[in-house]
Amino acid sequence: MRVFKILMAAALAMGGLFSAVTAQAATREMNMTIDEMSIAVAPDLNYKVFAFNRQVPGPLIHAKEGDDLVIHVTNNTSLPHTIHWHGFHQMGSWRMDGVPGITQQPIKPGTTFTYKMKADRPGTLWYHCHVNVNEHVGIRGMWGPIIIDPKNPTALEKTVDHEVIMMLSTWESKNAMKYGTGGTPYDTDDYFSVNGRSFPYNQPVRLKTGEVVRIRFVGAGGAIHSMHIHGHDWTITHKDGLPLASPYKGETQVIAPGERYDAIYTANHKEGRFIFHDHVDKHVTAGGKFPGGPLTVQEYEGTPVDDWYVWKDVNYDPDFYYTESMKKGYGLFEQPKLRGTPIKTRRRGHE
């Protein structure tokens, strides 16, 4: 009995030590590039973008609250950029806030800048360029998701088993192929997207009955969106990554530029297909014609595929909404299917 007690005490001490070690923050070092690429936003719209790690949206950055992030950013384009880490407090690291003329000089073409900061703020965050924001963020795809897992998650978010990230933005066909133009309030947006693609170039959300789904909306562009889910009610649990004191239920959510909302719901149908779309009429057009924009379909596993169903032959990408990447733990994760096509770079800074 005495031996047993000693063994138990030893095991408890070891367990305590182990959890203390795992609770410690990690340093996560990552490499990012900015490249001139072209992406197909819609069947009739190719677009010149400044792409983080050659893709739009940029790669997922996933870390734990308290981690230290070291991110090397290399600018392979012909124009200057920075990265702002939207939502970070930058406590004691204000020079890492990524705002040209305020906290740093812009990252010149052909150079690398290293950001070092603590993941001091949990939730759904995002990163974006802060140079010529109206163009680079507004219409050139310079944004990507950051998910910082909280040290103390809410009871509801602990139940989530299907993560979906939706970054909403707009495009201007007139300025599609001309760097240095567009994005001002006087330019006209005529294409709209989720994760940089207009329907039908985006993807369905495939669900299994009983899954708890979390949609993380990000207002990445200049428009105000009104996302509406058919067939389900969700609970809005977080605003700008922070847990709400009073989560609220609904099926339509307004997302303004820069905002994030987390919506959690259970996939409670046995089968079916339910549209999920922006309720701003203009936003479900492409070049002035319906349908297009941030419009997707929740497809339940096992639902019969009718021969007239618009996405019956879709080339399905399970990571279009970062669902697979969110299962991979911590670090930087690229989504190769979101990559664009390279554009020849002038690299003035290298001469």
Ligand SMILES: [Cu+2]
């Ligand atoms: Cu930029």
